[in-house]
Amino acid sequence: MATIRQQAYQDVLNRKAKHSDYNGKISSLFGENVFHLDVMREFLPGDAYKSMVDAINSGNGVRLDRKMADQVASAMKDWALTKGATHYTHWFQPLTGSTAEKHDAFFKPVGPGRAIEKFDGDLLVQQEPDASSFPNGGIRNTFEARGYTAWDPSSPAFVIGKTLCVPTIFISYTGESLDFKMPLIKALHAVDTAAVEVCQYFDKNVVKVNATLGWEQEYFLIDKAFYNARPDIMMTGRALFGHASAKGQQLEDHYFGSIPERVEAFMRDFEQEAVRLGIPVTTRHNEVAPNQYECAPIFEECNLANDHNLLLMDLLEKIAINHDFHILLHEKPFSGVNGSGKHNNWSLSTNTGVNLLAPGKNPKSNLQFLTFFVNTIAAIHNNADLLRACIVSASNDHRLGANEAPPAIISTFIGSHLSSMLDELEKNVKSGKMTPQDKTELKLNIGKIPQIMLDNTDRNRTSPFAFTGNKFEFRAVGSSANCASAMIVLNTIMADQLIQFKKDVDTRINGGDAKDEAILKELQKLITHSKKIRFEGNGYGDEWVKEAESRGLNNFKDTPRALGVWSEKKTIEMFEKLNILTEREIEARKDIDFENYVHKIQIEARLIGEIAQNQIIPAVVEYQNRLIQNVQGLNAVLGSDAKAATKSQVEIITKISAHLNSMKSLCDTMLEERKAVNKIDSIEEKAVAYCDKVKVYFDEIRYHADKLELLVDDELWPLAKFREMLFTK
Ligand code: ADP
Ligand code: MG
Numbered sequence: 001m002a003t004i005r006q007q008a009y010q011d012v013l014n015r016k017a018k019h020s021d022y023n024g025k026i027s028s029l030f031g032e033n034v035f036h037l038d039v040m041r042e043f044l045p046g047d048a049y050k051s052m053v054d055a056i057n058s059g060n061g062v063r064l065d066r067k068m069a070d071q072v073a074s075a076m077k078d079w080a081l082t083k084g085a086t087h088y089t090h091w092f093q094p095l096t097g098s099t100a101e102k103h104d105a106f107f108k109p110v111g112p113g114r115a116i117e118k119f120d121g122d123l124l125v126q127q128e129p130d131a132s133s134f135p136n137g138g139i140r141n142t143f144e145a146r147g148y149t150a151w152d153p154s155s156p157a158f159v160i161g162k163t164l165c166v167p168t169i170f171i172s173y174t175g176e177s178l179d180f181k182m183p184l185i186k187a188l189h190a191v192d193t194a195a196v197e198v199c200q201y202f203d204k205n206v207v208k209v210n211a212t213l214g215w216e217q218e219y220f221l222i223d224k225a226f227y228n229a230r231p232d233i234m235m236t237g238r239a240l241f242g243h244a245s246a247k248g249q250q251l252e253d254h255y256f257g258s259i260p261e262r263v264e265a266f267m268r269d270f271e272q273e274a275v276r277l278g279i280p281v282t283t284r285h286n287e288v289a290p291n292q293y294e295c296a297p298i299f300e301e302c303n304l305a306n307d308h309n310l311l312l313m314d315l316l317e318k319i320a321i322n323h324d325f326h327i328l329l330h331e332k333p334f335s336g337v338n339g340s341g342k343h344n345n346w347s348l349s350t351n352t353g354v355n356l357l358a359p360g361k362n363p364k365s366n367l368q369f370l371t372f373f374v375n376t377i378a379a380i381h382n383n384a385d386l387l388r389a390c391i392v393s394a395s396n397d398h399r400l401g402a403n404e405a406p407p408a409i410i411s412t413f414i415g416s417h418l419s420s421m422l423d424e425l426e427k428n429v430k431s432g433k434m435t436p437q438d439k440t441e442l443k444l445n446i447g448k449i450p451q452i453m454l455d456n457t458d459r460n461r462t463s464p465f466a467f468t469g470n471k472f473e474f475r476a477v478g479s480s481a482n483c484a485s486a487m488i489v490l491n492t493i494m495a496d497q498l499i500q501f502k503k504d505v506d507t508r509i510n511g512g513d514a515k516d517e518a519i520l521k522e523l524q525k526l527i528t529h530s531k532k533i534r535f536e537g538n539g540y541g542d543e544w545v546k547e548a549e550s551r552g553l554n555n556f557k558d559t560p561r562a563l564g565v566w567s568e569k570k571t572i573e574m575f576e577k578l579n580i581l582t583e584r585e586i587e588a589r590k591d592i593d594f595e596n597y598v599h600k601i602q603i604e605a606r607l608i609g610e611i612a613q614n615q616i617i618p619a620v621v622e623y624q625n626r627l628i629q630n631v632q633g634l635n636a637v638l639g640s641d642a643k644a645a646t647k648s649q650v651e652i653i654t655k656i657s658a659h660l661n662s663m664k665s666l667c668d669t670m671l672e673e674r675k676a677v678n679k680i681d682s683i684e685e686k687a688v689a690y691c692d693k694v695k696v697y698f699d700e701i702r703y704h705a706d707k708l709e710l711l712v713d714d715e716l717w718p719l720a721k722f723r724e725m726l727f728t729k
Pocket of ligand 2: 216343473
């Protein structure tokens with residue numbers, strides 16, 4: 001009988017591409033399943049439509065009054081029924097990292113044999129999902145096991161399949177946020193207010209600043225047969241065992257290669273669905289590792305872009321299965337080849353249509369660009385540890401600092417031209433009164449930026465936080481993460497920085513400095529102050545680790561250590577002052593991160609033990625027995641001459657025994673460690689112990705298992721091999 005692995009291989013060889021039936025224009029699908037403004041205009045009375053426009057534009061979770069909410073709910077339902085929807089759900093973003101939903105039917109019996117489709121303002125605005133099982137970091141004790149989802153009118157509702165999905169925030173009975181969306185909306189509001197204040201120095205018409213986010217989602221695809229034949233991949237999203245295949249990514253043929261037909265059929269399918277949901281996906285390509293791909297939309301307002309990323313991750317998973325694939329969003333599914341990230345391209349844009357991180361056409365707009373640019377660098381400098389903490393996860397730990405991903409040390413790359421520009425500014429701005437000549441010189445310099453940017457081609461792929469011409473690109477974010485975690489921190493620290501900047505500039509102006517001069521002097525101060533965070537060299541090199549240490553930059557290699565910054569007084573003060581998170585909420589979130597970490601490592605440790613014991617050892621022993629039989633046979637036939645004839649077999653038998661014993665005893669020791677670590681009460685100490693005392697065995701155990709893979713008969717090896725999972729076409 002064929003083994004699961006052999007059966008999987010056969011299944012994959014027999015697969016055919018499944019092409020979608022739709023051959024029309026993609027543009028005619030755009031937003032088809034979204035309750036967007038044009039649809040609202042059609043379905044809503046005038047005053048309700050206007051309330052919705054206001055709510056969307058304010059973007060601050062504005063509440064609609066009861067009457068309006070009833071009208072909007074009724075219109076949403078009528079529209080959703082035209083799309084074939086039968087159910088509705090409050091769609092929310094619990095701290096598990098994925099999205100959650102609980103479906104209810106529109107259908108309501110109203111008498112014997114009579115029923116109607118019902119959806120009113122109450123059902124739209126607030127719901128109580130049975131939320132006691134979502135992580136809450138102790139905020140919601142089980143006796144008050146209630147959490148509410150509340151409608152976020154700034155994100156449009158949409159229909160997936162036969163369900164109307166209403167984007168919501170998720171809060172505890174006592175009003176604390178239990179999700180990613182609520183603090184994100186608050187952080188976006190904070191950066192909006194702070195940036196508008198600073199923009200007023202340059203343009204009185206600016207009344208609203210939106211943070212923009214353009215994410216690039218990397219992922220792996222593997223055939224569903226292989227996925228189901230690998231318990232480790234199925235349960236943890238990554239291969240806990242497996243020797244690298246002889247050929248990996250060294251030829252770079254995948255990156256430049258064409259997309260296989262089956263994969264392209266899958267991509268077409270999910271892109272169509274994404275476009276129907278209003279996600280403007282435009283880019284797709286192969287990534288560096290075999291079977292690794294990327295998709296990216298055009299950037300959007302940050303809250304919407306983040307909803308769209310979560311929706312897309314969900315779509316990827318669902319549609320991959322229709323094509324007999326499984327999507328792996330894990331940051332490092334296969335050791336030995338590149339991992340996956342999710343670059344977060346970020347900028348700020350005004351209601352007047354200006355990108356604040358794009359150099360302008362004249363010295364005045366360039367001074368505005370420099371202001372936001374330098375303040376971003378200062379924010380990164382002052383809060384590097386928070387930026388590290390907002391991208392933590394057990395899975396991202398495998399990727400950061402590996403040789404193809406940004407290091408765990410936070411720094412920023414701005415390119416040689418802008419670097420020298422900042423250096424000059426630092427020198428040229430005089431601390432005393434500036435002469436007209438000083439000012440002319442400065443203006444000339446600042447005026448040069450657009451020309452510089454045009455031919456500024458140097459890009460550094462190794463930086464975790466790089467300036468790329470008209471935006472910053474936060475590259476350390478993990479492929480499986482909710483971008484909100486990074487965006488909450490980035491927009492909060494930017495708001496904090498801009499508020500401080502405004503205060504300092506105003507103080508100078510009140511002291512008699514002209515406005516431009518006050519701004520320039522403050523920028524100079526920030527440039528000097530934040531120098532150590534700027535790094536133009538190779539972020540992947542060992543030299544950088546040493547240099548960063550000498551600069552006093554932290555290098556938190558694992559999740560438990562990186563999380564410490566959340567407990568610092570300065571962190572709590574900033575988040576409380578800006579009304580984004582309370583101390584209790586911060587504590588709860590940190591605990592959830594620790595808990596998630598412990599659970600992930602615990603599950604991996606269990607699976608390592610199981611697979612070693614129940615799959616690897618039996619196969620290895622069977623092969624060893626065959627060799628032993630062979631040796632015994634040769635001894636019987638050849639007698640005293642058998643020594644030479646059995647030499648290789650005996651060697652293999654001995655090697656197998658050595659690796660088998662090492663693997664088994666390491667598994668046993670790891671199990672004992674786990675038992676001890678599980679007794680620790682404090683979640684923080686437990687996470688540290690799981691990292692230092694349990695996880696440390698993973699690579700050692702794997703080393704011996706992977707050696708055994710190379711020794712044992714291919715026919716007998718129970719786990720699908722890397723070459724099969726990554727290269728079978
Ligand atoms: P790459 O990093 O792969 O070379 P690009 O630099 O062309 O790609 O763009 C990457 C992403 O940056 C795209 O998703 C794009 O939508 C996004 N982007 C471009 N401008 C902005 C902006 N002002 N704000 C946020 N994201 C942006
Ligand atoms: Mg990029």
